[in-house]
Amino acid sequence: TTPPADIRGEGIGDGFGPAPIVHARDYDGIPANNSADGKCASPFPANTFSNINGNGPAIVMCEDGLIGSDVKSNYIMDAGGGGVVMARPSLLMYGGLFEYSLPGMRIQSDDAALLRTWLASGSGHMATISGSSVSYDIENGDHIINASSRGPNPTVPSVIRPDVIAPGWVIVSAVEGNEYTLGLGTSFASPAAAGAAALIQVERPGWSAAEVQSAIVSTAIYTYATKADWVTPADPFDVGAGRVYVADAINAGLLFDESVANFMTADPARNGDPEQLNLATLAQAxxxxxxxxxxxxxxxxxxxxxxxxxxxxxxxxxxxxxxxxxxxxxxxxxxxxxxxxxxxxxxxxxxxxx
CATH class of the missing domain: 2.60.40.2310 (Immunoglobulin-like)
Known part of the structure; x- marks a missing residue:
């Protein structure tokens, strides 16, 4: 059958193929039939994937769920496989592929559906996993993952949240016991934003905390921001004012200042009105x-x-x-x-x- 067009995935490592490609759902695990759902959540018999149709080790597609992808890749490798494709249950993709034990990639749900359908038709399917490459494109940096927190602000809708976005997806990071890994989440984006504020404070020591925040918000880059599908333009409930850009924030021409006393007075828990705060954003529910x-x-x-x-x-x-x-x-x-x-x-x- 006619294969789908090239599928873009997420992975770091060497390529593999051309090689047979199969779906794990078509192969029994140990004990028999416990991998019939295709999740690769248990071991396979030795050499299950070592020589498919006489064409050598196979690339194996695994569905998401039950156990970690690193363990799944080990099961495939131990059963003679040469590569692995992990299907995501949504449009979200994220890192962690340094832990794979053989060439692999993660693909989004819509691409997984195409691949799944193709593998279910005909026989003798072949594929190649290309090795990872590094590209530098500013437009690749502003896609908002599904896991990112979003507005509207549930308790104070007149104050827009988030303020801005910062790098927090597939971040190369040092970890104990290894040289580096990939990580994601608020624990990466928050330090990036805090570090930006610290740099601005060093360059502009006379600015108040509120002025630093306003400089970050008012100079953020909004141009390339998209939702998790990489296509639909993001809105302020996805990205706030946009991505933090320190160089522009340091050179901000206009600042919005606000006092601690006014923040205290505006606290809705004290019957205050946050809408009156002198913020760089405006909202009215x-x-x-x-x-x-x-x-x-x-x-x-x-x-x-x-x-x-x-x-x-x-x-x-x-x-x-x-x-x-x-x-x-x-x-x-x-x-x-x-x-x-x-x-x-x-x-x-x-x-x-x-």
Whole structure:
């Protein structure tokens, strides 16, 4: 049968093939039939995959679940296999492939469905796992994995969360007992953001914590951000203002400051109103006909600067800013009002503008 087009997967290591490719569901484990679901969750008899159709060791497709992928790859290797393809249950892919014992890759659910269907038809299937390669492309860095926390803010919807995104997926990291591995999660993204703030504080020691935060948020890169499918553009509930970019944050021209006292007063647990905080983001969960926000900025530059507002409003919403342009001497402040007017946007839906 006609094979599917080339499938992109995630893996680190050498390639393998051309070689036979089979699905684990077609082979019994030990005891018999305990691997019929294709999850590769138990050992296979010796040489099960060592010489498929006289063409040598096979690449074996395993379904997700029950045990770790590293153990599954060991089972395949011990049974004579030469490579492994791990199917993910969703569009999410993430790292950990340094632990594989033979050439392998993880593929997304839609690609897994194509491969699964192909292997179920005909016979004598052949495939090649290409060796991993390194590429540098800024557009590959801003895809949001399914596991990332998202908005809206469940307790304070008038404050957008997240603020920004930071690298937290397939991060090369030092680990005890090994030279390095791949990791992911908040435990990687949070230190990256904290480190960015520390670098900014060193370069701009006179800035308050709120000003540092506003510099990070207001200069974040939003251009390439997509949802987990790598196609659909991300929205602020996925990425906040975008990816942290320290060089621009250090040179931010306008800063939003806020006092500790005002944060305390705005605490909703004390009947405060967080919507009044002087943040670089704006949100309103109950905007009926029209809503407004007032913000105050200061000029962080060493010279007089001039700014003009650039508005990107969604369909059904009109946005205005007053004043729409202004000039400030170093350290001077300017307040402005942002007005959102509903002009046909669907009731009960979130709308995003910039």
């Amino acid at each position: 109950d905007c009926v006909a029209q809503c407004q926000w007032v913000r105050t900025v200061s000029n962080a530059l060493a010279t007089t600067g001039s700014w003009t507002v650039d508005i990107h409003a969604p369909a059904g919403i009109s946005l205005t800013v007053s004043p729409s342009s202004f000039s400030l001497a170093p350290g001077a402040t300017q307040s402005f009002t942002v007005t959102a007017t509903i002009n046909g946007a669907a009731e009960g839906s979130w709308q995003f503008g910039r």
